[in-house]
Amino acid sequence: MRPKPVGATFALQRLLVLLRSNLTAMLLVLPAANYQPSDYLPILIQFGLALAFVAFAMIVSHLVGPKRNSTVKDASFECGIESVGNARTPISVKYFLTAIVFVLFDVEVIFMYPWAVNFRALGNDGFIAMILFMFFLLAGFAYIIKKGILRWNEA
Amino acid sequence: MDFPPLAWQGLVVLVVFGVSLLIATYSTYAERVIAAFLQDRVGPDRAGPFGLLQPLADAVKLFTKEEFFPAGANRALFVFGPCLAMVTALMSSAVIPFGNVLQFGETAIHLQGIEINVGMLYVFGMVSLGVYGIMIGGWASNNKFSLLGAIRAASQNISYEIAMGLALIAVLMMSGTLSLREITFQQVSDAPFVWQDIFNWNVMKQPLGFIIFIVCAFAETNRTPFDLPECETELIGGYHTEYSSMKMGLYLFAEYINVFVASAVMSVLYFGGFNFPFQAELRNWLVSSQGLELVTAQNIITILGLVGLFAKIFSFIFFFMWVRWTLPRFRYDQLMRLGWTILIPLAIFNIMLTGGLITFGVIK
Numbered sequence: 171m172r173p174k175p176v177g178a179t180f181a182l183q184r185l186l187v188l189l190r191s192n193l194t195a196m197l198l199v200l201p202a203a204n205y206q207p208s209d210y211l212p213i214l215i216q217f218g219l220a221l222a223f224v225a226f227a228m229i230v231s232h233l234v235g236p237k238r239n240s241t242v243k244d245a246s247f248e249c250g251i252e253s254v255g256n257a258r259t260p261i262s263v264k265y266f267l268t269a270i271v272f273v274l275f276d277v278e279v280i281f282m283y284p285w286a287v288n289f290r291a292l293g294n295d296g297f298i299a300m301i302l303f304m305f306f307l308l309a310g311f312a313y314i315i316k317k318g319i320l321r322w323n324e325a
Numbered sequence: 326m327d328f329p330p331l332a333w334q335g336l337v338v339l340v341v342f343g344v345s346l347l348i349a350t351y352s353t354y355a356e357r358v359i360a361a362f363l364q365d366r367v368g369p370d371r372a373g374p375f376g377l378l379q380p381l382a383d384a385v386k387l388f389t390k391e392e393f394f395p396a397g398a399n400r401a402l403f404v405f406g407p408c409l410a411m412v413t414a415l416m417s418s419a420v421i422p423f424g425n426v427l428q429f430g431e432t433a434i435h436l437q438g439i440e441i442n443v444g445m446l447y448v449f450g451m452v453s454l455g456v457y458g459i460m461i462g463g464w465a466s467n468n469k470f471s472l473l474g475a476i477r478a479a480s481q482n483i484s485y486e487i488a489m490g491l492a493l494i495a496v497l498m499m500s501g502t503l504s505l506r507e508i509t510f511q512q513v514s515d516a517p518f519v520w521q522d523i524f525n526w527n528v529m530k531q532p533l534g535f536i537i538f539i540v541c542a543f544a545e546t547n548r549t550p551f552d553l554p555e556c557e558t559e560l561i562g563g564y565h566t567e568y569s570s571m572k573m574g575l576y577l578f579a580e581y582i583n584v585f586v587a588s589a590v591m592s593v594l595y596f597g598g599f600n601f602p603f604q605a606e607l608r609n610w611l612v613s614s615q616g617l618e619l620v621t622a623q624n625i626i627t628i629l630g631l632v633g634l635f636a637k638i639f640s641f642i643f644f645f646m647w648v649r650w651t652l653p654r655f656r657y658d659q660l661m662r663l664g665w666t667i668l669i670p671l672a673i674f675n676i677m678l679t680g681g682l683i684t685f686g687v688i689k
Binding site for chain 1: 334335338339342346387388389390391392394395396397398404408411412415416419438439440441442446447466467468469470471472476479480483484486487490491494495497498501502503561566567570571572574575657658661662665666669670673676677680681683684
């Protein structure tokens, strides 16, 4: 690796170069290896085994166990008192907000995988680009925290 | 008889599959024995010598229990939930490199079911699919406790997945590959200084990343102190409140298999996989002083490496159980705050630090 000092002017100059270059082309520099599509075949064997085991467990336990049901017994469990209403109720919006934020952040993390694998090949340019990317990511992150997505004890 | 390579690989997949099921079964036994040890009790000791047949008795019990469907449950999804949880749990173990190559004449057996160049991504994808099993099962039960457990599980798993992925990125920056096998080989040292072997493990270069990863592994496998989806003091049984017989068993097994896979991944990523200290010296000694052939010596090293990797995995599984009986459960807002405001910024800082150290040539 080139241990070059990253000064402010140097960084700006590099950034300009970077903006002109094609980032997608840079991210596609995969390390050469002789992997074949057929390497993925044993996954099917594994999937078949897993499926067979689960089917076996389900069918055998279905056939072996006793079956006796009544209205009271089939009611959903609520600590012994009579069940009230339906469980398909609206839930706290906090969970939904978490899910939305997860979708955004997970996409960002996926972007970082090809970058991380090619980190050495991309050199300083890639590092500076990702520092900028992380900066924007953290800015958005600070905003959602400020908006109170994690204030669970309030309504 | 001529055995094609794919058949050998299929055999290895079968063995890995059996071993992960066996380890999951005996994890239930180990959990009870360790709990008994930590709480100064006797633990299971009736079925067979030292209670070793207890898991078999449990399996028979689970198979013969009544299959229960609550009224108002969505029957198809109610069955599909545990099936999905178990299938995804069983799928991830085969990409883990349990050992190097065993060479018998012309045949070389890789002690790894599936060697693909995206191994780590594959494990990660399978583990994240596992949460759907819990979510579907909890929702389909039509029980308020199950629903609460299911949405807690979903919310918790996705929150900690981000921090886990970010912690992993720092390792990938150093390794430059997603293949677990290559990551293992990168943690070998040929330097003359013998203890270099241990200093070459990723945990020495990524201590912060490892701590983030192991905390997230606890949350991803729903283990204490993050077992809020099934905390029995608040939610009866959480998402599996209404489950019985083998459907319940599949959820329990899936959790233990996930613990096993998480332990194996941590051993491979951070603790050198099947490498162990002094392996080069031992091989040289076997060849020069004992007069063995290089192939035989290498086979012995491979088998010792396999044993070493399993020792690492079992230590991690023991750690998971040790923590369960040591730390109390988090409150839900504490859990979310830890995940979002501490682990994610720490992980991003770790990436920046690693990137800086690599760019300035501190880490090779």
